[in-house]
Amino acid sequence: MEGIYFDNNATTRVDEAVVEAMLPYFTEQFGNPSSMHSFGNKVGLAIKKARMQVQELLGAEHDSEIIFTSCGTESDSTAILSALKAQPERKEIITTTVEHPAILTLCAYLEKEGYKVHYLKVDSKGRLDLDEYRKLLTDQVAVVSVMWANNETGTFFPVVEMAELANAAGAMFHTDAVQAVGKVPLNLKDTKIDMLSVSGHKLHAPKGIGVLYLKRGTRFRPLLRGGHQERGRRAGTENTTSIVGLGKAAEMALEAMTFENTEVARLRDKLEAAILAKVPRSFVTGNPDNRLPNTSNIAFEFIEGEAILLLLNKFGIAASSGSACTSGSLEPSHVMRAMGIPYTAAHGTVRFSLSRYSTEAEVDRVIAVVPEIIAQLRKLSPYWEGDGPKEEAFAPTYA
Amino acid sequence: MWDYSDKVKEHFFQPRNAGVLADANGVGDVGSISCGDALRLMLKVEPETDIILDAHFQTFGCGSAIASSSALTEMIKGKTLDEALKVSNQDIADYLDGLPPEKMHCSVMGREALQAAVANYRGEVWSDDHEEGALVCKCFAIDAVLIEETIRANDLTSVQDVTNYTKAGGGCSSCHEGIEEILVKVMSERGEAFKPGTPAKEEAKPAGMTNLQRIRKIEAVLEMVRPQLKRDGGDIELVDVDGKTIYVNMTGACAGCQMEALTLQGIQQKLMEELKEFIKIVPTKAGALSRATCHP
Numbered sequence: 001m002e003g004i005y006f007d008n009n010a011t012t013r014v015d016e017a018v019v020e021a022m023l024p025y026f027t028e029q030f031g032n033p034s035s036m037h038s039f040g041n042k043v044g045l046a047i048k049k050a051r052m053q054v055q056e057l058l059g060a061e062h063d064s065e066i067i068f069t070s071c072g073t074e075s076d077s078t079a080i081l082s083a084l085k086a087q088p089e090r091k092e093i094i095t096t097t098v099e100h101p102a103i104l105t106l107c108a109y110l111e112k113e114g115y116k117v118h119y120l121k122v123d124s125k126g127r128l129d130l131d132e133y134r135k136l137l138t139d140q141v142a143v144v145s146v147m148w149a150n151n152e153t154g155t156f157f158p159v160v161e162m163a164e165l166a167n168a169a170g171a172m173f174h175t176d177a178v179q180a181v182g183k184v185p186l187n188l189k190d191t192k193i194d195m196l197s198v199s200g201h202k203l204h205a206p207k208g209i210g211v212l213y214l215k216r217g218t219r220f221r222p223l224l225r226g227g228h229q230e231r232g233r234r235a236g237t238e239n240t241t242s243i244v245g246l247g248k249a250a251e252m253a254l255e256a257m258t259f260e261n262t263e264v265a266r267l268r269d270k271l272e273a274a275i276l277a278k279v280p281r282s283f284v285t286g287n288p289d290n291r292l293p294n295t296s297n298i299a300f301e302f303i304e305g306e307a308i309l310l311l312l313n314k315f316g317i318a319a320s321s322g323s324a325c326t327s328g329s330l331e332p333s334h335v336m337r338a339m340g341i342p343y344t345a346a347h348g349t350v351r352f353s354l355s356r357y358s359t360e361a362e363v364d365r366v367i368a369v370v371p372e373i374i375a376q377l378r379k380l381s382p383y384w385e386g387d388g389p390k391e392e393a394f395a396p397t398y399a
Numbered sequence: 400m401w402d403y404s405d406k407v408k409e410h411f412f413q414p415r416n417a418g419v420l421a422d423a424n425g426v427g428d429v430g431s432i433s434c435g436d437a438l439r440l441m442l443k444v445e446p447e448t449d450i451i452l453d454a455h456f457q458t459f460g461c462g463s464a465i466a467s468s469s470a471l472t473e474m475i476k477g478k479t480l481d482e483a484l485k486v487s488n489q490d491i492a493d494y495l496d497g498l499p500p501e502k503m504h505c506s507v508m509g510r511e512a513l514q515a516a517v518a519n520y521r522g523e524v525w526s527d528d529h530e531e532g533a534l535v536c537k538c539f540a541i542d543a544v545l546i547e548e549t550i551r552a553n554d555l556t557s558v559q560d561v562t563n564y565t566k567a568g569g570g571c572s573s574c575h576e577g578i579e580e581i582l583v584k585v586m587s588e589r590g591e592a593f594k595p596g597t598p599a600k601e602e603a604k605p606a607g608m609t610n611l612q613r614i615r616k617i618e619a620v621l622e623m624v625r626p627q628l629k630r631d632g633g634d635i636e637l638v639d640v641d642g643k644t645i646y647v648n649m650t651g652a653c654a655g656c657q658m659e660a661l662t663l664q665g666i667q668q669k670l671m672e673e674l675k676e677f678i679k680i681v682p683t684k685a686g687a688l689s690r691a692t693c694h695p
Contacts, residue, residue, distance in 0.1 A: 306435075306461035307411070307460065307461055307465060310411060314412070332435060379417070380458055380465060381457060381459050382458065382459055383459055394439065396429050396430035396438070397526070
């Protein structure tokens with residue numbers, strides 16, 4: 001498919017080398033790793049290798065701390081439900097207002113089941129108030145779940161520090177790190193993080209494979225019970241091909257770590273600076289000083305994100321938006337609302353997320369196209385006149 | 400990505416009548432900025448005749464909101480105000496060869512802007528009667544207040560009832576859990592327990608319509624489409640009405656026409672709008688022997 005793909009926080013292209021590593025496991029190496037013959041044995045060894053490749057990327061102490069799951073959402077659900085079941089005397093959860101729906105929807109459900117969920121607020125740059133967090137950390141809290149990097153803005157949370165505080169209070173600590181893994185150097189063995197979620201397709205592995213990191217010694221209750229796979233912690237025949245693919249992708253991500261944080265970051269910064277310079281009334285959301293190297297989320301005031309995406313798509317450019325209309329809901333992104341971004345800007349946010357495959361030429365092309373598109377839509381906007389917002393503010397009757 | 404019709408795309412990429420209309424004498428500003436849609440409709444009306452000489456729009460919104468605005472201006476130009484007010488949101492959607500269900504509210508906004516602009520021209524105050532509550536059904540933009548009131552007023556007991564009466568839950572069905580919660584709440588107020596699997600009320604017809612009135616209404620709709628069918632050498636007759644199923648007989652060139660299914664779908668849509676309920680239209684002589692074609 002021709003085009004410029006700047007939507008890598010949604011999903012990534014599977015690397016050719018990853019596909020190549022996977023292919024034999026569809027055909028000649030098709031065995032079930034649980035079987036007592038060499039068909040199975042060879043596959044078992046391949047899974048072991050993949051587990052060690054992931055272990056290395058995460059900086060985990062033991063390869064047995066890696067549990068393969070079907071996706072990031074499964075890892076998130078497993079982690080939180082396990083923590084609650086393992087500590088039935090504790091009935092509270094701490095999370096943030098800007099988590100991914102994989103956490104927020106589950107928490108809303110758990111509230112109905114009688115659990116108390118505390119949602120940490122963020123400031124206008126998407127930062128947490130650690131004093132608020134400290135106050136909430138009582139002996140009632142079973143688990144804290146805080147994302148490593150926000151999927152929309154890329155903003156980091158201080159999870160390593162927060163895990164230590166949780167540990168001191170006797171609460172388990174989980175982090176949804178699906179956006180951070182592969183872009184941020186990790187060394188989990190030196191942290192108090194008990195559980196961490198990984199999603200394969202965010203780092204050039206296929207969709208349908210994830211990992212739950214579970215620190216040795218963490219009390220655990222499985223979500224899926226059945227066979228002895230993954231040491232009884234996640235029953236179900238292994239997705240062998242995808243596990244092998246994720247292993248290879250993890251190895252490649254580790255090799256590309258410096259590149260992601262220098263070259264990809266440089267391209268992102270160039271893109272962002274040029275757009276901000278050329279487009280009036282635009283600004284970066286989140287915390288530009290502390291975020292993923294590949295992500296730039298820009299709010300274009302007084303126009304709507306889906307319309308921007310449709311026009312970008314016409315030029316072969318793929319990005320995503322926090323507008324209500326792109327999600328199928330009627331509300332703009334909860335992340336933008338949590339940061340107090342006004343509706344007239346929240347609906348016009350566009351997220352550009354690059355990868356190590358992004359090129360300078362692509363960045364230049366996007367820089368050339370975006371200002372035109374924004375100007376075109378602002379001409380249609382009832383809030384806009386000439387070079388800026390209407391002097392007499394547009395105030396429609398709310399229907 | 401949304402599955403927009405070519406017509407929607409065309410009106411989005413090349414919007415008609417966009418921008419300020421300098422000598423407008425009727426302006427309607429409506430919107431729900433929290434939902435990401437806002438629209439200013441500007442009309443130039445000839446005072447002697449009430450004819451809309453020109454119509455322009457400015458829209459803050461998604462692709463289908465911009466396309467709906469563009470379509471609306473095209474549809475009402477040259478009409479008198481009273482004629483223009485007959486344009487329904489469904490007409491706007493039809494003009495665009497349909498909108499995804501989740502986007503129907505875009506056409507509703509166009510219709511509201513028109514009412515507001517006409518009121519403004521006539522020196523009246525337009526106010527929307529919409530109750531603002533937490534959105535439950537996102538496909539049809541139905542909120543909790545409306546669902547609660549409808550359950551109360553009609554003693555509803557099942558999710559299907561709620562869908563029949565309000566449309567809520569008739570789309571993607573992800574809000575059924577939310578509707579059940581409202582049912583549990585309202586039913587416990589009247590001392591009942593919500594039982595999953597309770598069958599829907601037999602006849603969920605709109606309040607006040609007798610069977611006879613309902614059949615007359617159905618016949619009136621069929622009369623409306625009859626001239627079109629006759630032009631193609633066909634006809635339609637009403638055979639029976641059984642609850643929510645309306646049996647018809649397609650005759651002449653329409654019987655067995657390859658376009659029969661499409662034609663029936665259109666008629667079904669019209670019937671649902673008029674009756675304000677979900678119905679199913681069923682031809683009694685499916686695939687009749689005569690293989691006449693509508694368009695030789």
